[in-house]
Amino acid sequence: MPTARHFGRSVAIAELGLGALMLKVFCHLQQKSEMKWRVLVLVLCLCGSRALKAQEPPILLSDAARPQPGIIVGTVVDVNNDPVPRASVTLESPVLSDPRAVISNDNGFFEFKDLDATSRYHIIISAAGFANWTSDEVMLKPGQYLILTVPKLRIATALSQVNVGYSAVEVATEQVKAEEQQRLFGFIPNFYVEYDPDAAPLTTKLKFQLAAKVAFDPVTFVGVGVFAAANQAGDRPDYPQGAKGYAERYGALYADGLSDIMIGGAVLPSLLHQDPRYYYQGTGTNKSRVFHALTSPFICKGDNGRWQPNYSTVGGDLAAAALSNAYYPASNRGVGLFLSNFFIDTGQRVAANVAQEFLLRRLTRAKHQK
Secondary structure, rough: OOHHHHHHHHHHHHHHHOOOOOOOOHHHHHHHHHHHHHHHHHHHHHHHHHHHHHOOOOOOOOOOHOOOOOEEEEOOOOOOOOOOOOOOEEEOOOOOOOOEEEEEEOOEEEEEEOOOOOOEEEEEEOOOOOOOOOOOEEEOOOOOOOEEOOOOOOOOOOOOOOOOOOOHHHHHHHHHHOOOOOOOOOOOEEEEEOOOOOOOOOOOOHHOOOOOOOHHOOHHHHHHHOOOOHHHHHHOOOOHHHHHHHHHHHHHHHHHHHHHHHHHHHHHHHHHOOOEEEEEEOOOOOOHHHHHHHHOOOOEEOOOOOOOEEEEHHHHHHHHHHHHHHHHOHHHHHHHHHHHHHHHHHHHHHHHHHHHHHHHHHHHHHHOOO
16 A cells, blocks of 8 residues: 555656656757757848849950951942042941041052941942942951952943933033033043933034033143144144244144034034034943944934934044145145045044043043032
């Protein structure tokens, strides 16, 4: 039978077990609390790390990582493959606030440096007396040195169509004004060359105006004087020596030229409705251009725009050769004088046309119409 002492011992054991259980629960709760705090600290650390990264400045690319700038170069030439100096070359691009412009040098060369290789460009070339040219879209690669292929610039086409407010006579008048500015080396008349293949036809007034402009130009008088001196030195034709002989030779030469230019350049072209000017071809093969120059004294453009036999020029040469028999010395007159003057005039015209086609265009300073 349990005694009070046994009962007290049982109570003590129970109390001891309860205390141990409570201690174990307390320790477990304390461990869970510490775990929560650890998780909270870890979350705060991660958030702080992201915030610090967000505040860091962006890392800039080094110069080595940037695309290297490109360069565009080219050469401006005309239809004869001759360089075109002082041509205006403009570079346009969406990334440029203002277009960049350069002038071609004496060799026709131009260059654009430090170009963004990620942009698109257009090149526009303009030069006095030539039609403007615009390139296709140009896209550079990083560090590329691009040699742009520039086609041969064509001769500018003068205003040849009758626009609203402009009559054909007004257009032709402006064209003649431009032609009257054409001079070899800046001073020798070169008025009878037309660089526009579709020029307006000349009126009778303009044909006589152009002929008179050549006949009475101061340089014409000087040129006749030089040839008269050469004839005097060669003692031909049979005029005497001295001042009288020089004056007669001067008068004969000037009469030859005046009758030729007025009859072949004004009278007959007006009657026959033909254009007395030489039409510069400038394009095509050399063979075709030579053929054009050689046949121009015998084939011309009519006022109707069609090619036809050149009765005006041939008739003018024949008339001038025949008239020379009226004032040359009697010892020189005859069929021989007629034929020699005709073939000399025609030969000089053929040679002049070939020179116009291949050489004189480069030496002519002209103000072409816009």
